[in-house]
Amino acid sequence: MREELWEWKYQKLGEKVVERLKRKKHDAYLVNKKTDVVPLLKDIMKENSMVAVGGSLTLSECGVLDFLRNGNFNFLDRYNVKSKDELENIYFEMFKADYFLCSANAITEDGKIVQLDGNGTRVAPMIFGPKYVIIIAGMNKVVPDLESANKRIENISPMNSKRLNFDTPCTYTGKCDDCNSPERICIHRVIVESGVRHPGRFKIILVKEDLGL
Numbered sequence: 001m002r003e004e005l006w007e008w009k010y011q012k013l014g015e016k017v018v019e020r021l022k023r024k025k026h027d028a029y030l031v032n033k034k035t036d037v038v039p040l041l042k043d044i045m046k047e048n049s050m051v052a053v054g055g056s057l058t059l060s061e062c063g064v065l066d067f068l069r070n071g072n073f074n075f076l077d078r079y080n081v082k083s084k085d086e087l088e089n090i091y092f093e094m095f096k097a098d099y100f101l102c103s104a105n106a107i108t109e110d111g112k113i114v115q116l117d118g119n120g121t122r123v124a125p126m127i128f129g130p131k132y133v134i135i136i137a138g139m140n141k142v143v144p145d146l147e148s149a150n151k152r153i154e155n156i157s158p159m160n161s162k163r164l165n166f167d168t169p170c171t172y173t174g175k176c177d178d179c180n181s182p183e184r185i186c187i188h189r190v191i192v193e194s195g196v197r198h199p200g201r202f203k204i205i206l207v208k209e210d211l212g213l
């Protein structure tokens with residue numbers, strides 16, 4: 001019963017968010033399970049295209065990295081590099097990609113996408129460069145408004161810092177200290193308000209499950 005009620009809640013909420021995202025001229029999709037993501041990507045993405053990704057647990061959970069590695073793409077694989085220089089080169093090449101895939105830190109019920117980034121390699125190509133940006137997010141990322149989005153981000157950032165093994169206060173205490181650490185992950189906060197300038201550039205896939213942090 002409990003599961004059915006959450007399924008119902010996520011269906012209703014997901015439908016509302018997808019409608020709001022579409023109203024903002026994004027393409028938006030609601031899928032049931034994380035295993036539905038790759039089949040949808042097969043429909044959306046053209047083969048032989050150049051593809052890049054931003055750091056994301058959600059992409060791994062949905063099998064997206066394996067799909068890109070094994071598919072017919074020119075995948076700029078940031079996780080398979082031999083040197084810092086090679087990684088930096090990928091960061092610049094990302095701007096020329098056909099598709100840039102990442103998740104979101106939060107999506108408001110009225111269709112705003114909120115991201116917090118450290119070095120900007122996720123938010124910069126999201127804003128400018130790649131022809132299309134595909135955002136994959138679990139329903140746990142959906143929040144009522146921007147205030148809740150900021151609270152959500154403050155709550156999850158220590159876990160992200162811990163996951164990345166960064167030397168920040170929150171990695172040790174689990175709480176944000178608005179730090180001055182050189183490894184601070186909370187630097188660039190970006191809100192995508194609308195897609196009207198480039199209709200369809202953003203393709204948001206909402207999954208009716210909890211994914212990532």
Ligand code: SF4
Nearest residue numbers: 157170176177179186
């Ligand atoms: S500002 Fe610093 S302490 Fe706070 S969450 Fe970000 S990295 Fe952690």
